Amino acid sequence: MARSKVKYSYILNHTLRRNPLRKRRLCVVKKLYELTNLSDVEACPIIYSEIDSEPFVWPSIDEVRILITKYHMFSKAERRKTEGQSNQETFTRQRLGKTEETLRRQQRENRHNQTTYIMYQSMINPQTAMSRLNMEDFIELLART
Structure with missing residues (x-):
């Protein structure tokens, strides 16, 4: 039960x-x-x-x-160091930094996937695919070639 x-x-x-x-x-x-x-x-x-x-x-x-x-x-410096590790604010800052880095990495990967998709679309229908690009997309495509 x-x-x-x-x-x-x-x-x-x-x-x-x-x-x-x-x-x-x-x-x-x-x-x-x-x-x-x-x-x-x-x-x-x-x-x-x-x-x-x-x-x-x-x-x-x-x-x-x-x-x-x-x-x-332990010296006072060593004690502060161990106490700082359990501080909620320090933990939150570290976690936020890791999350922001993961976000940047995911954005780069998404951008890479998007430009790869555009490149494949341009092979199928070049005029339609290239007409939707902005300047950043052109720069990134040029960097990849």
Whole structure:
């Protein structure tokens, strides 16, 4: 049987709020465990909640302290570099640049295909095909010959 769609909203009842938190926390730990094993990376979640008196830490407090100490041992420039990689604005700019380059490449390919089509049409019916060309088309055809 399929599960019904869960409505995401704040659960007002304090006791009812514990179970979803516990389940989600277990899912996060499982995913992080898989990520650290498969990718050979170091990671740790620290989850604060008003339900628990102490924060939830995985895998252990000592390992988390070691990981945080390693992070603080990086110079400030190195930390800024890694933090900048996860910045949403930087990601969006990089993605936009890649998309614009893909667009330019596609436009060049379309233009090339169009001039090839015109060349073939000019072999079949030269007067009709050449009468529809503008100056840019003539220049591109001359460059291709």
